[in-house]
Amino acid sequence: MLNFDYSIPTQIFFGKDQIQKLPEQISLYGSRVLLVYGGGSIKKIGLYDKAIALLNEKQLSFWELSGVDPNPRIENVRSGIDLCRNHQIDIILAIGGGSTIDCAKLIAAGFFYKGDPWDLMIGKAQIEKALPLCTILTLAATGSEMDPIAVISNLKTNQKIGMGHPAMVPKFSILDPTYTYSVPRNQTAAGTADIMSHAFEAYFSGIRGAYLQSRLAEAILKTCIQYGPIALEEPENYEARANLMWASSLAINGLLSYGKQRKWSCHPIEHELSAYYDITHGVGLAIITPHWMEYILEDSTVDVFKDYGINVWGLDPMQDAYTIARTAISKTKAFFSSLDLPSTLCSVNIDEEKLELMANAATKHGPLGEFRPINAEDVLQILKSAL
Numbered sequence: 001m002l003n004f005d006y007s008i009p010t011q012i013f014f015g016k017d018q019i020q021k022l023p024e025q026i027s028l029y030g031s032r033v034l035l036v037y038g039g040g041s042i043k044k045i046g047l048y049d050k051a052i053a054l055l056n057e058k059q060l061s062f063w064e065l066s067g068v069d070p071n072p073r074i075e076n077v078r079s080g081i082d083l084c085r086n087h088q089i090d091i092i093l094a095i096g097g098g099s100t101i102d103c104a105k106l107i108a109a110g111f112f113y114k115g116d117p118w119d120l121m122i123g124k125a126q127i128e129k130a131l132p133l134c135t136i137l138t139l140a141a142t143g144s145e146m147d148p149i150a151v152i153s154n155l156k157t158n159q160k161i162g163m164g165h166p167a168m169v170p171k172f173s174i175l176d177p178t179y180t181y182s183v184p185r186n187q188t189a190a191g192t193a194d195i196m197s198h199a200f201e202a203y204f205s206g207i208r209g210a211y212l213q214s215r216l217a218e219a220i221l222k223t224c225i226q227y228g229p230i231a232l233e234e235p236e237n238y239e240a241r242a243n244l245m246w247a248s249s250l251a252i253n254g255l256l257s258y259g260k261q262r263k264w265s266c267h268p269i270e271h272e273l274s275a276y277y278d279i280t281h282g283v284g285l286a287i288i289t290p291h292w293m294e295y296i297l298e299d300s301t302v303d304v305f306k307d308y309g310i311n312v313w314g315l316d317p318m319q320d321a322y323t324i325a326r327t328a329i330s331k332t333k334a335f336f337s338s339l340d341l342p343s344t345l346c347s348v349n350i351d352e353e354k355l356e357l358m359a360n361a362a363t364k365h366g367p368l369g370e371f372r373p374i375n376a377e378d379v380l381q382i383l384k385s386a387l
């Protein structure tokens, strides 16, 4: 196990009606609020009205940035920063899924930077501080509610970049599973695949001694396998929505990756698919992951696939390691299909044309992953096998 510094500072208020804590908590950080949300789902479920009533109760002033796009654009961020500067905002409240929260994170950091906020994404400038941010989560998927990462797209340059800074971690997040009852079937499935992918990225690691973290990852994976299908069939099943919601936060808040290297493989590939084709993040992951697994299965990796097959899928430990590994990979693929997630690139209208471009872009900072590092040629082979 490698050395690590533990810090997961986001306070979580989990469960039904925890929104009642909003006024008291938000007042700890400010009184002029920028409310950030997406295309209107929060209005349909009555969450917008509830939040506004609670802000009014404490006589907090608020302004709004609405219409944050899925795969949030840098333009959304620029508009938010303007609003913060024009109205002397001192706290940001993001209500929504990962896109809304990520957009709010870069607004919070970009507020203190004089230049264009895209500079912060591409490393042209560094974040020094950020406005305080709090969130009310409405979709279990990205874990953005409890991590320091923002993923922002620039459609003009075909870039989708993830960047993390401790200043962007939410001060507190309200996690009420009932707000996810209305998440449509396809987004519930994509969210489940995303949570699983965060667990996979930490689990399939070259650092073998972090036994505890690997068992925690298996627990997250089993939770998704148990409750993803239930949430699809019974959208208002509280137990299913609650377990998925908590899994989404724990999968990426650091718990699974402490003591391991944090060098991911499938995510950088998926980000290129979204950058060029604007597809849903979890859908891209569900397509890529089984092909990546098949590609990296070899003598140096088979032991972890064997653990995965036995501990997550309950396969017979007496079988040969490769048999267990291959069965586990086909079960992973079949599970995503059972959630009605697409399994090929063609089915989301991605053909051969840009595969090489995307493979090069995904590896432009060097090989991906440390479990079985993959270069541009490897990524291209994986993408071709997913066609």
Ligand code: NZQ
Residues within 6 Å of the ligand: 037, 038, 039, 040, 041, 042, 045, 068, 069, 070, 071, 072, 096, 097, 098, 099, 100, 102, 138, 139, 140, 141, 142, 143, 144, 147, 149, 150, 151, 162, 179, 180, 181, 182, 183, 184, 187, 191, 194, 252, 267, 281, 282
């Ligand atoms: O915009 P609204 O109207 O809210 O609708 C959204 C959107 O259309 C809808 N939705 C959300 N909650 C709902 C709901 N519809 C009905 N009822 C509800 N309760 O769902 C659609 C998708 O929302 P979005 O926020 O885009 O989904 P998600 O949470 O999956 O976020 C995806 C983004 O996060 C990034 C992804 O790359 C992508 O850009 N990621 C962020 C990470 C992070 N910050 O740590 C890590 C992830 O790996 C990921 O890269």
Ligand code: ZN
Residues within 6 Å of the ligand: 142, 194, 195, 197, 198, 267, 281
């Ligand atoms: Zn993800």
